[in-house]
Amino acid sequence: xxxxxxxxxxxxxxxxxxxxxxxxxxxxxxxxxxxxxxxxxxxxxxxxxxxxxxxxxxxxxxxxxxxxxxxxxxxxxxxxxxxxxxxxxxxxxxxxxxxxxxxxxxxxxxxxxxxxxxxxxxxxxxxxxxxxxxxxxxxxxxxxxxxxxxxxxxxxxxxxxxxxxxxxxxxxxxxxxxxxxxxxxxxxxxxxxxxxxxxxxxxxxxxxxxxxxxxxxxxxxxxxxxxxxxxxxxxxxxxxxxxxxxxxxxxxxxxxxxxxxxxxxxxxxxxxxxxxxxxxxxxxxxxxxxxxxxxxxxxxxxxxxxxxxxxxxxxxxxxxxxxxxxxxxxxxxxxxxxxxxxxxxxxxxxxxxxxxxxxxxxxxxxxxxxxxxxxxxxxxxxxxxxxxxxxxxxxxxxxxxxxxxxxxx
Numbered sequence: 001x002x003x004x005x006x007x008x009x010x011x012x013x014x015x016x017x018x019x020x021x022x023x024x025x026x027x028x029x030x031x032x033x034x035x036x037x038x039x040x041x042x043x044x045x046x047x048x049x050x051x052x053x054x055x056x057x058x059x060x061x062x063x064x065x066x067x068x069x070x071x072x073x074x075x076x077x078x079x080x081x082x083x084x085x086x087x088x089x090x091x092x093x094x095x096x097x098x099x100x101x102x103x104x105x106x107x108x109x110x111x112x113x114x115x116x117x118x119x120x121x122x123x124x125x126x127x128x129x130x131x132x133x134x135x136x137x138x139x140x141x142x143x144x145x146x147x148x149x150x151x152x153x154x155x156x157x158x159x160x161x162x163x164x165x166x167x168x169x170x171x172x173x174x175x176x177x178x179x180x181x182x183x184x185x186x187x188x189x190x191x192x193x194x195x196x197x198x199x200x201x202x203x204x205x206x207x208x209x210x211x212x213x214x215x216x217x218x219x220x221x222x223x224x225x226x227x228x229x230x231x232x233x234x235x236x237x238x239x240x241x242x243x244x245x246x247x248x249x250x251x252x253x254x255x256x257x258x259x260x261x262x263x264x265x266x267x268x269x270x271x272x273x274x275x276x277x278x279x280x281x282x283x284x285x286x287x288x289x290x291x292x293x294x295x296x297x298x299x300x301x302x303x304x305x306x307x308x309x310x311x312x313x314x315x316x317x318x319x320x321x322x323x324x325x326x327x328x329x330x331x332x333x334x335x336x337x338x339x340x341x342x343x344x345x346x347x348x349x350x351x352x353x354x355x356x357x358x359x360x361x362x363x364x365x366x367x368x369x370x371x372x373x374x375x376x377x378x379x380x381x382x383x384x385x386x387x388x389x390x391x392x393x394x395x396x397x398x399x400x401x402x403x404x405x406x407x408x409x
Contacts, residue, residue: 007141077103106259117290125158153381195233211241357384374390
């Protein structure tokens with residue numbers, strides 16, 4: 001009989017968001033008339049920018065003409081999109097990133113997990129706590145951890161607690177770790193990292209031969225001019241960091257699927273024989289073998305983000321969601337809750353009232369207010385006692401959700 005990958009059996013009962021969906025579905029079935037408002041998962045609600053839609057319509061027409069038809073595209077992505085990304089997102093901010101170092105993909109979530117394909121199984125791995133669950137779960141699936149304890153922590157991972165005491169920015173570990181997951185603006189806490197803090201991480205990584213896996217999926221929400229948008233704004237980062245980005249939140253591509261990963265050609269890691277190997281070559285081989293690229297139509301839509309109209313329209317989307325975050329933050333603060341984030345990020349991180357657990361607060365909000373958020377404990381042991389509320393929804397829903405919540409606290 002065929003056997004399975006037993007590492008999957010080490011995973012906790014269910015991935016966080018499917019578990020939320022299960023509870024919400026059960027509630028909706030029992031209460032079919034309940035006006036549920038979902039502020040849990042970070043899914044956008046506003047339409048794609050008109051510039052992107054128009055570009056995609058034109059691309060569809062291209063597919064109807066033999067002369068402009070596109071079949072398989074380059075696995076790394078079309079050069080015309082990668083050139084615009086390099087110029088607008090990196091070089092304009094002083095980052096030494098070339099179009100040849102950019103790989104277009106169908107999601108940064110996928111890449112954060114798939115990147116493990118090019119690393120060995122004996123690396124020590126550090127994650128913040130709380131943390132985006134994908135970083136942990138994909139390492140469990142790959143066999144990089146032992147079992148999970150009662151607090152939800154996996155043996156073999158180095159957890160770096162982030163909390164109000166350290167401004168939700170992890171302390172540099174005293175021991176050596178090989179792979180370091182950092183996410184700024186942070187999911188779930190909404191925190192950002194200063195240039196000096198990121199410089200400390202880069203210095204650590206370079207001195208220990210570590211690789212930083214830097215998730216910048218929410219960089220477009222940074223409004224503070226002193227906060228870096230990219231790890232490559234930090235001196236030395238090309239020698240120790242891979243960066244993940246996405247079109248999902250800035251341009252509303254959650255259902256359209258387009259993202260990118262930057263792997264500098266100067267980035268090295270060790271083979272078993274202690275020789276230096278270029279990670280770019282490994283990732284290029286991985287993508288060429290396992291990935292057929294993002295569709296021409298979607299890449300044309302992503303390219304339109306960098307047009308004059310696209311830039312204006314995406315900025316409008318970002319401003320809209322940031323205003324939602326401001327409403328959530330201000331209303332909950334006025335109601336007496338301790339609130340973090342929601343300034344340079346679309347997530348508000350709330351301390352649960354009266355010391356109740358994260359899942360109890362989830363159930364309380366669902367049953368009393370018909371509002372859905374995300375229990376902090378789902379992001380790790382240090383997230384217990386907190387709750388994430390997403391700004392991704394309509395203005396009317398956000399305002400109504402805040403009215404219900406504040407009336408029932």
